Amino acid sequence: MRLNLRNVSRVAIRALITNKTRSVLTTLGIIIGVMAVILLVSIGSGLEKLITQQFEDLGTNLLFVMPGKFQFRDSREGGPPGVATNKLTLKDAENVARKAPAIIETLPIVNTTATVTFRGKETSTFIFGTTENYAKVRNSPVKSGRWFAKKDVDSGKRVAVAGTTVVENLFGNRDPLGQKVGIAGQKYLIVGILTSKGANIGNDQDDQLIVPITALQRQFNIDKLTYFYAQADQNADLDKAIEQIKKVLGKRLKEDEFSVLNSKELLSTFQSILGTITAALGGIAAISLLVGGIGIMNIMLVSVTERTREIGLRKAVGATPRTILFQFLIEAVILSSLGGLIGTAVGMGIGLVANQFLPVHTPLWAVLVAFGVSAAVGIIFGVYPARRAAKLSPIEALRYE
Amino acid sequence: MDSNALISLNHVFKTYTLGDSTIHAINDIDLSIHKREFVAIIGPSGSGKSTLMHVSSLLDNPSSGKVTFEGQDTTDFTEEQLAVVRNRKVGFVFQQFNLLPRTSALENVQLPLLYTNTLRSERISRAQAMLEKVGLGQRLKNTPSQLSGGQQQRVAIARALINNPEVIFADEPTGNLDTKSGEEIMNILSGLHREGRSVVLVTHETEVASVAKRVISMRDGKVVSDERDGKKYRALTKRKSR
Numbered sequence: 001m002r003l004n005l006r007n008v009s010r011v012a013i014r015a016l017i018t019n020k021t022r023s024v025l026t027t028l029g030i031i032i033g034v035m036a037v038i039l040l041v042s043i044g045s046g047l048e049k050l051i052t053q054q055f056e057d058l059g060t061n062l063l064f065v066m067p068g069k070f071q072f073r074d075s076r077e078g079g080p081p082g083v084a085t086n087k088l089t090l091k092d093a094e095n096v097a098r099k100a101p102a103i104i105e106t107l108p109i110v111n112t113t114a115t116v117t118f119r120g121k122e123t124s125t126f127i128f129g130t131t132e133n134y135a136k137v138r139n140s141p142v143k144s145g146r147w148f149a150k151k152d153v154d155s156g157k158r159v160a161v162a163g164t165t166v167v168e169n170l171f172g173n174r175d176p177l178g179q180k181v182g183i184a185g186q187k188y189l190i191v192g193i194l195t196s197k198g199a200n201i202g203n204d205q206d207d208q209l210i211v212p213i214t215a216l217q218r219q220f221n222i223d224k225l226t227y228f229y230a231q232a233d234q235n236a237d238l239d240k241a242i243e244q245i246k247k248v249l250g251k252r253l254k255e256d257e258f259s260v261l262n263s264k265e266l267l268s269t270f271q272s273i274l275g276t277i278t279a280a281l282g283g284i285a286a287i288s289l290l291v292g293g294i295g296i297m298n299i300m301l302v303s304v305t306e307r308t309r310e311i312g313l314r315k316a317v318g319a320t321p322r323t324i325l326f327q328f329l330i331e332a333v334i335l336s337s338l339g340g341l342i343g344t345a346v347g348m349g350i351g352l353v354a355n356q357f358l359p360v361h362t363p364l365w366a367v368l369v370a371f372g373v374s375a376a377v378g379i380i381f382g383v384y385p386a387r388r389a390a391k392l393s394p395i396e397a398l399r400y401e
Numbered sequence: 402m403d404s405n406a407l408i409s410l411n412h413v414f415k416t417y418t419l420g421d422s423t424i425h426a427i428n429d430i431d432l433s434i435h436k437r438e439f440v441a442i443i444g445p446s447g448s449g450k451s452t453l454m455h456v457s458s459l460l461d462n463p464s465s466g467k468v469t470f471e472g473q474d475t476t477d478f479t480e481e482q483l484a485v486v487r488n489r490k491v492g493f494v495f496q497q498f499n500l501l502p503r504t505s506a507l508e509n510v511q512l513p514l515l516y517t518n519t520l521r522s523e524r525i526s527r528a529q530a531m532l533e534k535v536g537l538g539q540r541l542k543n544t545p546s547q548l549s550g551g552q553q554q555r556v557a558i559a560r561a562l563i564n565n566p567e568v569i570f571a572d573e574p575t576g577n578l579d580t581k582s583g584e585e586i587m588n589i590l591s592g593l594h595r596e597g598r599s600v601v602l603v604t605h606e607t608e609v610a611s612v613a614k615r616v617i618s619m620r621d622g623k624v625v626s627d628e629r630d631g632k633k634y635r636a637l638t639k640r641k642s643r
Binding site: 014316393395 | 455460461480481484485487488489493495499501502503504508512513515516517518560564
């Protein structure tokens with residue numbers, strides 16, 4: 001007799017509907033497992049996408065020069081570049097710009113955190129000391145007012161360009177242009193407001209105040225740089241550019257007193273770290289999916305025992321072992337696939353809500369894998385109970401009390 | 402053996418092992434059931450009458466011996482082949498009714514048709530016709546818990562009849578019913594016999610068995626008497642003793 005899959009599916013669906021509560025509770029295990037996988041993979045993937053995007057914004061021809069020896073993978077060995085070992089100066093940045101042929105320009109950065117005050121209000125923010133080139137190299141224009149100019153940097157004038165968060169915190173609805181804010185006792189004139197860049201990973205990119213590097217160095221009496229950017233010519237070979245920088249800086253500094261980093265390398269390092277984290281989180285979540293699968297097997301086994309008489313009756317009126325096998329297998333697969341479907345939807349839904357605080361991006365492959373795995377879970381964990389049901393002798397099943 | 406028989410049993414044993422001892426639930430049975438016969442199998446509990454019914458109806462395999470159904474030796478039948486015979490040729494009525502709980506009478510009756518390629522619309526109309534035939538035309542949507550014992554057994558009979566089987570096997574069909582409901586069920590079974598179907602009834606009540614035309618008495622796994630209309634059945638006299 002040919003297996004009538006349509007009827008068998010109908011029987012399976014009827015059985016699931018007849019036991020609504022049990023079906024829903026069984027599915028819950030899979031829903032939670034799939035939801036966790038989708039959510040964690042989405043967050044990992046969202047972070048990766050965000051970081052990739054930020055590096056792409058920087059441009060691939062941008063190099064970082066940092067004081068000290070920089071080692072990503074084993075940073076404990078070299079130790080963080082401390083102030084005591086920092087020998088990188090403004091002069092070095094200028095030398096690189098002038099003497100390395102592949103480098104168009106450099107952008108020195110001194111940054112610190114400070115409390116900024118205005119008429120009794122105060123806010124703690126990031127202070128960047130840099131040059132007028134920042135606007136161009138970091139693609140950070142003003143939306144009103146003006147950027148400070150080369151002459152401001154040369155003369156060490158105390159002017160500032162403010163991010164929108166700083167403006168909101170200190171001025172509310174007032175116009176900050178032309179007002180003077182206090183940074184550690186010194187007054188800085190606000191000349192421009194930066195175009196908002198938005199926040200990500202809890203890092204508000206508008207919470208900053210940019211001032212001429214010379215003014216900041218003079219005020220805090222420092223002559224070192226936190227780091228500097230070196231922008232290579234669009235057509236230049238990056239490896240050659242790095243060699244040139246090393247040659248220029250090597251005249252004054254020892255080899256382990258500075259590092260030159262390529263944004264591409266940094267990106268791939270970040271990506272591999274994030275990839276590992278995503279995989280680990282996904283793996284942990286997958287365990288809950290496995291537990292959900294075992295839940296299905298458990299319930300299906302109980303169901304087979306509970307419905308022993310029903311199985312006996314079905315066999316007595318003409319069900320073959322294969323029909324019974326498929327009935328229970330289809331029940332398990334429906335439960336797990338439905339759980340996968342709902343879990344995916346709920347996971348993506350929560351992801352959408354979380355997207356307001358965290359970068360969340362659900363990749364298509366994660367949806368397909370989660371759904372595929374949950375269907376497979378149904379088959380794998382459904383086979384054993386289904387085989388047990390199929391093998392029951394009709395008369396013994398009918399006698400079962 | 403009788404070649405015109407619907408079901409023939411030839412030296413059939415059914416043996417169970419309990420610890421060290423071996424129990425012959427049925428012990429070397431030779432028996433034929435013909436078309437249009439109304440047979441009652443009687444005997445005290447443990448006499449093997451239910452086992453005899455299960456083996457005759459292909460619900461259970463004999464330990465040894467040959468069961469022939471419509472001239473076909475079923476010894477080497479696969480599970481699939483047995484399922485087809487149970488589906489198309491045999492109808493069962495159980496003491497416990499064995500209806501699916503939380504499932505309407507109409508759907509319970511359709512159950513055997515789910516294992517055939519019958520269209521949904523035809524399944525429903527046939528199930529409805531069967532329920533009307535057993536007098537439950539007004540109870541199509543009721544679930545077993547909403548029906549009396551007698552009504553439930555009538556649903557079970559409708560289910561047994563849905564595939565128009567050659568033979569109905571009824572195992573203590575009145576055992577769980579009051580006298581009046583029991584009589585109604587027996588009337589329906591007699592009616593089925595009059596329609597030309599074979600009916601095999603297992604019971605321990607001689608009163609119930611008296612409705613049948615042929616009465617087979619069992620004791621300790623053996624047939625002790627086989628009477629038709631009160632007379633000894635000739636097949637029995639031919640029976641070889643071991």
